[in-house]
Amino acid sequence: MAASAFIRFLLAVGALIQKSSSAATFGFEFHHRFSDRVRQWAESENWVDRHGNPWHWPEKGSVDYYAALLDHDRVFRGRMLAGSEPPxxxxxxxxxxxxxxxxxxxxxxxxxxxxxxxxxxxxxxxxxxxxxxxxxxxxxxxSSPKYGLSPNVxxxxxxxxxxxxxxxxxxxxxxxxxxxxxxxxxxxxxxxxxxxxxxxxxxxxxxxxxxxxxxxxxxxxxxxxxxxxxxxxxxxxxxxxxxxxxxxxxxxxxxxxxxxxxxxxxxxxxxxxxxxxxxxxxxxxxGDQGSSDQAETPLVIDPRHPTYQVKITGLRVGGNVFTGIAGAIMDSGTSFTYLADPLYSVIANTFDSSVQDQRISADSRIPFEYCYVLRGNQSTVPTLGLTLEGGQEFPIFHPILLVHLEPGGDLIYCLAIMKSDNINIIGQNFMTGLRIVFNGEKLVLGWKEANCYRENGNSSCEAAPPASPTVGVGPSSFDFDRPVREGPTSSPSNGNKARAPTSIGHSLSLSFLQGVLPLLLSLLFFVSIH
CATH class of the missing domain: 2.40.70.10 (Acid Proteases)
Structure with missing residues (x-):
């Protein structure tokens, strides 16, 4: 019904075309969207909004009339802001x-x-x-000691x-x-x-x-x-x-x-x-829409529940390249990446076959399936990358997490991917080392390798207090990344050179990991259900 009404509206507009003599020239009558003529067309078709109520038509000169115009101007101005207003x-x-x-x-x-x-x-x-x-x-x-924050928070x-x-x-x-x-x-x-x-x-x-x-x-x-x-x-x-x-x-x-x-x-x-x-x-x-040199991929929008979903068309583990189609949600509210089969098995099995270190047996204290004993500077791991729709590679700089098994004991590293039943989530660990642009205006996702300390905009505003003055957290709350040798870096088939990560991952104590294990094992913290 809505489509046929729209077609009849176009035919009505077409009827206004005025031919001038025999020449192939024509013109249109232009009407304001709240004009009496447009209102007649609308009411004759009994157009309705998405709630099923008669289309509200504000009286000319009324408060609602000018409010509607102002709302339209605000939306239009918002669309024109790109590049003209500071973030x-x-x-x-x-x-x-x-x-x-x-x-x-x-x-x-x-x-x-x-x-x-x-x-x-x-x-x-x-x-x-x-x-x-x-x-x-x-x-x-x-407040709670469990939060791991300063005692006075x-x-x-x-x-x-x-x-x-x-x-x-x-x-x-x-x-x-x-x-x-x-x-x-x-x-x-x-x-x-x-x-x-x-x-x-x-x-x-x-x-x-x-x-x-x-x-x-x-x-x-x-x-x-x-x-x-x-x-x-x-x-x-x-x-x-x-x-x-x-x-x-x-x-x-x-x-x-x-x-x-x-x-x-x-x-x-x-x-x-x-x-x-x-x-x-x-x-x-x-308001940041990124830079002209960033990589981009279109968002896959489900009108029933729009999310920042992208289409994966391939993946690379070291020099091994695979093709296929899968959807994934980019979610900053998920700590680690969750993948369903076949993505999970392809990445995990290929990674496992590329690693020369001893794989440890399953340990209920550790939520990750593929973990290995670190051999200092002798350990090498393959690089990872995802090819997204459009052909550009989304590089995975930090897919590894370091875990201390015992104080002063062995240090192990784990492929920080968790297996899910039916949904793929790109979590924070796969976004590390990148500036991600979530563009709902153009419906694209952009990314670029970034040093977040150089992406600080302006942090010298005297009127603004320092960030999080009462929350004592930061890099000192956990060990810094430890360097490790990377395996050979290959160039993907799309021509984008894959960059090797500069470190193997983040180091956590096993006691800490056990403390947050219930959170890590709860699939997808904050993807809402509609």
Whole structure:
């Protein structure tokens, strides 16, 4: 019905073509989208919006009329921002940090509300909603020795009643997905997000409030963005066990996500970048669409549940090249990479046949299947790469994790890939050493080898406090990468030279690994279920 109505609309427009004498020239009548003539066409076809209600047509000169025009201008301006406006980042700076004791995820400090209150949130490209612990019925502790942070760290709890800029989001809002559970359209919108990780969810109500940002340039201009926040009253599963205890910052493609709202408001283009350093330091910049020399691949969009999914067309392990088709989600909210067969078996078996070191027997204390005894400088490992749609290679610089079996004992290294049943997730460890651009404007994923310390934008803003002043985490929380010899590096068939990683991976103690094992074994922390 919708298609036939659109065709009839085109025929109606075609009927307006005016022939001038016998020459092959013609013209169109142009009508404003809210004009009386266009309204007649629309009403004659009984066009409807996606909710099934009659198309709302604002009266000319009314508040709704000008609000609709302004909203259109904001969206259009957001589309034109590429290259014309500086990227923005959090008020405290663009720094992110990987925290081993909090699920090995990247975190950033954000300021929300008026007056601004600080929260230490996990950054997640696998889900959409930005939620904070709020009016708690069941929330993670505000402090705990298990977090592995400084002893004096105490997390804040969000309270909309104490923010001068907070507003309830009504059930009639386009952001409300659970409006069917409301008693009226004026009621406050509830939300419930479930994640793939077993029994992990967040439930509460939606609130509008201010997220405090600043431009990531020498101007250091502050930006107060109205965004949607989930007032998370009840958390379950791994949210109560050290994973995102102070909130989750969804960076997905759906309208409720912060990148989508920043674009709709005309603040930035619908794109952002994240840089992942081997030592756990990172960067995040909203509105960043990358550089002209970055590699790119188109995103594969499922309209029912859009995610940052890419198409893998081949892979390389050392000099062994394989072709095939598989989809994978790029998820910063997953610590390590999860692959289903045949990808998992092809990579793991080829890697195993290329390694000359002694493989250790299965150990329930270690979540990885392929682990080997490190022989100092004598160990060599093959390089890895994924070929994505378009033919360019996505290099895997850090596929290996080092583990201390016993204090002063053997050091082993593991292929840090976990096997899943039916889904492929490219986790943070496969993104390390790269700046990844998640471009929802052009629907592409971009990547480029990067030194995150050089990708720092501007970190000298006097008005902005230093990032995470109360959270004592960083590179000193774990051992630095240890160098190891790499196996021969080959050039993939697509002509892109594969770069060898500079180190074998990150070193963790077995006692630490056992401590976070329940988190690591929970498949895909923060990919939301729709």
């Amino acid at each position: 923005v980042t959090f008020l405290s700076g663009n720094d992110t940090v990987r925290v081993p004791g909090l699920g090995y995820l990247h975190y950033a400090e954000v300021s929300v509300g008026t007056p601004g209150k600080k929260f230490f949130v996990a950054l997640d490209t696998g889900s959409d909603l930005f939620w904070l612990p709020c009016d708690c019925t069941s929330c993670a502790p505000i 105490t997390f804040n709890i969000y309270d909309p009643k104490l923010s001068l800029t907070s507003k309830s989001v009504p059930c009639g809002s386009s952001y409300c997905e659970l409006s069917s559970q409301c008693s009226s359209i004026e009621s406050q919108c509830p939300y419930n997000v479930k994640y793939v990780s077993e029994n992990t969810s967040t439930t509460g109500v939606l609130v509008q409030d201010i997220l405090r940002l600043r431009t990531d340039d020498s101007g250091c201009s502050t930006v107060d963005a109205k965004i949607i926040v989930g007032c998370g009253r009840t958390q379950t599963g791994h949210f109560l066990d050290r994973a995102a205890p102070n909130g989750l910052f969804g960076l997905g493609l759906n309208p409720v996500s912060v990148p989508s709202i920043l674009s709709k408001s005309g603040i930035t283009a619908k794109s952002f970048s994240m840089c992942f350093s081997p030592d756990g330091v990172g960067r995040i910049r909203f």
